[in-house]
Amino acid sequence: MTPAYAFFHWLAQTYLGKLMQGNDYLFPTVEALHIMGSVALVASTSVLSLRLAGLFLTEIPVSKIAGQFLPWAWLGFGCQVVTGTLLFMSEATQAYANVIFQVKMALIIVAGIIALIFHQTVYRRVKTWDLSNPPFSAKFAAYVSIAIWFAVIAAGRWLNSSVANSPVPPPPM
């Protein structure tokens, strides 16, 4: 038994975990909020990515778009972390061994790393290309970011059926 499994098992036994498992209405409600959060998060990052790819709002400076849309992306991300944790707590032990859950988490981490690298390298020099054609690396980051966020949505949808169908593993010794 790995420490991670013990942690997930403990998470499922907490008050919130029990609450999520025991209430028929709580899970769909939190799931609906999770989808609403994904609209805010993915749509606002997509606007920025489309601008970086040179496909959308090209006459507006990149820094201005980033300044106005990223707060909404962070709002959506906060909503996703809170609702996602609640959903996870309701079936933590099933999700533990689930490959799709692991893929989804890995994709989110990769999206975060790409955003961080973009912010620390190309975006540092944004003033030099704010209104001109974005450099190749910015375009590349934009396309990869869009692909990853939509893949995260697809993984989330897949997770919904795969976790529900997966057996409950035995409790840790």
Add this chain to the structure above:
Amino acid sequence: MGHENAAVKVSYTAPWAQVSTAQIPGAARDSSGTTSRLSGFGRERYNLKPKFTKNLRQYPRSTEMHILYSLSSWLENTLMGRSIHDSVWLFPVIETVHLFGVVVLVGFASVLDLRLMGVAFKDYTVSMLAERFLPWMWTGFVVQVVTGILLFASEATKMYGSGVFRAKMLMIAAAGLNALVFHVLAYRSVGTWERDPVAPLSARFAGAFSILLWFGIVGAGRWIAYS
């Protein structure tokens, strides 16, 4: 009277109406698979148990089959409906595309709504945002309509009886009406107020209604699966 034994098949002229009562859950069937006419009205006619279901109606209220039920039944039995219903992976895949579409439609519509409400994006003109975001919203809307019809076709008669599904459709109609009213009234004079950080009251209301309705539609969409 010989009416009780006279087996009359329920039939209509429209193709989607040509369904037998055998498709109504719980309907009484005689040996020929048809129901006796004049043996009762409403529930009695189909010999349905007066099952108590909150907000759910699995069968038409009137003695005649509701045209929407007939339409749902026809759609469900088309090759398209059957294929999606029987396939293990088609429904989830179409649902995923439906989720992609909701991000584009609701996400991009929200930008315009927040601008109209005066909450965010105040330094862009309303007409510029509308001009840029509307093509994406229409793309998303078309994706939603196409994938939505496919999803509906796979379980149409179930959706016919779902209160949440009806609420979702009504909210979509209300959102469309709201957009139409906004376009005809406030948007006509957009040139006079589009640079103001705070839009006129009617435009602010249109934005607020729109964002509430669209997020309500998203919530209802998730709830359909549990209804």
